[in-house]
Amino acid sequence: MQSSTILSVQNVCKTFPTRGGGVEALRDVSFSVARNELCVLLGPSGCGKSTLLNIVAGLHTPTSGTLSLEGRPIHGPARERGMVFQSYTSFPWLTVLENVEYGMKLNGIPKAERRERALHYIDLVHLTKFRDAYPKTLSGGMKQRVAIARTLANAPEILLMDEPYGALDAETRWHMQEMLLDIMRTTQTTILLVTHDIQEAIFLADRIVFLSAHPGRLKTILELDFKKGKEIRSKEDLVELEGYPECEREIMQLMRGEAKQEEDA
Amino acid sequence: MTQALRTLPATRAKDTRPKLRIFEFKSDIPASWRLTLGVAVWVLFFAIWQIAAWSGVMPAILLPGPGKVLTALYTLFAENGFLGDVLVSVWRVMFSFALACAVAVPLGILMGAFKSVEAFFSPFVSAWRYLPAPSFIPLLLMWFGAGDAQKLALLFIGVIWFLITLIADHTKAVPKDLINTSVTLGGSRWQVLRTVVVPAALPNIVIAMRQMLAVSWTYLVIAEITAADAGIGAMMMRAKRFLHVDQIMAGILVIGLLGLIFDYLLRALHRRAFQYLDEYS
Structure with missing residues (x-):
């Protein structure tokens, strides 16, 4: 496990300065993500999971602690850590194809190669028919697919996703989750994904990093052993799996335990 | 289907077609209505004007009817070379506005994008925004005389500060x-800014x-009324000297029309x- 570590987060603390002396968002969080793994950051609201992801992206700087990708320290945002946001970030003035080519254009990839790679990833997210469409004609799920294709086409070493399906309706969300697993299988991607949706976490994750709230601390890391070696392609596959109800119950209790502590405090 | 679920036969919903209503919050109206209503307000306006002119509440020389004003407008263009005045006015607005945009667009974007640029310029811009542009007319007249430069400067001062603020906010x-x-x-x-x-x-x-x-059109008329030998405002001031109210109104009509055209x-x-x-x- 140690040898295949791609992202390492060590003793990260984050305090946002305020007039009253500061709000502590993260306290001493450490975990790592292995190559080709889908790691989920899960926890109740206020656990700082999005802040943590933003720190990994380089959009925030930690107050203390170190982060490294492939052994190189992380300073500021960079191409190698592409991010998909919860809000729709397809550039409305660019077509689907231009959107997917956008990152590669920034990085000076020659036009022919850019086009070829963009078309490949557009196909991967099933948007070939819409390659010349503008985002205004696309549904929310399609816009998120554009964002995923755009980030993947830019060849990041790790894909960061901040509640990417939070704004979608339930049925679209299933499709998107299933598609993401398909993409994982075919492209050998490493993903760090933030969610507050327990079922989404169990369905997608190889490993769940569970944070507790106020301040955000590492509560536990869950290895989803009951999924190991099983072929899971749809939500139904997951629900039928032995060990699934127990796993879901355990995480629910973790969440509730957090909520209860909040009330008691 | 598992035992846990029971299916019920579907029932047909009744056909309830929505009624078209005139007053419905924020809902769209047919294009034909929009056109009809848009024309109707003008018909109403001209009708009231005509009635007021006929009724004799004011002497005919001070309140000519729409017909007389249209005639005056025709005469102005056909005999008095009014087109030249209109073109001068249009040129003044266009040129000064282009200058204002050339400064305001880059500056506003930089202010909206970077807090440091905003912190530097914002106190300055805000102060100028509160100074009424016409208060500079005496100064501008002394500096630039009654020529084009004075008009262009007034128009520039009149819009630049608001333009910068609006563009910064949008950015x-x-x-x-x-x-x-x-x-x-x-x-x-730089790539983020540009792309x-x-x-x-x-x-x-x-x-x-x-x-x-x-x-900008507002300030143009102010500039031309105070001192000018050409332009729509200048024509209106000439007409005032000879009590040609119909020509003054024709001038107002042309300004309104030009504004409408530019807006469109x-x-x-x-x-x-x-x-x-x-x-x-």
Whole structure:
């Protein structure tokens, strides 16, 4: 496990300065993500999971602690850590194809190669028919697919996703989750994904990093052993799996335990 | 189907067609209605005007009817070389507005994009915004005389501060996630500015220009009424000397018409340039 570590987060603390002396968002969080793994950051609201992801992206700087990708320290945002946001970030003035080519254009990839790679990833997210469409004609799920294709086409070493399906309706969300697993299988991607949706976490994750709230601390890391070696392609596959109800119950209790502590405090 | 679920036969819903109502909050009306209503307000306006002129509440020389004003308008163009005045006025507005945009667009974008630029310019711009432009007329007259330079300067001062503020605000409103998307794809500061901030703010910047162009027309007339030998305002002041109220009204009509035309042109440009926007689907 140690040898295949791609992202390492060590003793990260984050305090946002305020007039009253500061709000502590993260306290001493450490975990790592292995190559080709889908790691989920899960926890109740206020656990700082999005802040943590933003720190990994380089959009925030930690107050203390170190982060490294492939052994190189992380300073500021960079191409190698592409991010998909919860809000729709397809550039409305660019077509689907231009959107997917956008990152590669920034990085000076020659036009022919850019086009070829963009078309490949557009196909991967099933948007070939819409390659010349503008985002205004696309549904929310399609816009998120554009964002995923755009980030993947830019060849990041790790894909960061901040509640990417939070704004979608339930049925679209299933499709998107299933598609993401398909993409994982075919492209050998490493993903760090933030969610507050327990079922989404169990369905997608190889490993769940569970944070507790106020301040955000590492509560536990869950290895989803009951999924190991099983072929899971749809939500139904997951629900039928032995060990699934127990796993879901355990995480629910973790969440509730957090909520209860909040009330008691 | 498992035992846990029971299916019920579907029932047909009754056909309830929505009724078309005139007063419905924020709901669209047919295009034909929009046109009819738009024309109706003008018909009503001219009718009231005509009735007022006929009724004799004011002497005919002070309140000519619409017919007389239209005649005066024709005479102005056909015999008095009014077209030259109109072109001078249009040129003044266009040239000064282009100058104002050339300064305000880059400055406003930089102020909206970078807090440091905003912190430097904002106190200055805000102070100037509160100074009424016409208060500079005496000064401008002494500096530049009654020629074109004075008019251009007044028009420039009249719109530039508001233009900068509006453009800065629109730039500030560019969603942070769009910027962060570009940054996490590897975009440099300059690339983000050029490929995200500017294109994202541009549609609203054009709207700000449309709004401020209307203000520019206001200052044009003020400038031309105070001192000018050519232009629509100058013609109106000449007409006042000879009690040609019909010509003054014709001048007002032309200013209104020109404003309408410019507004329409900018609207059309907006629609054409930004077809990708949701509002044009």
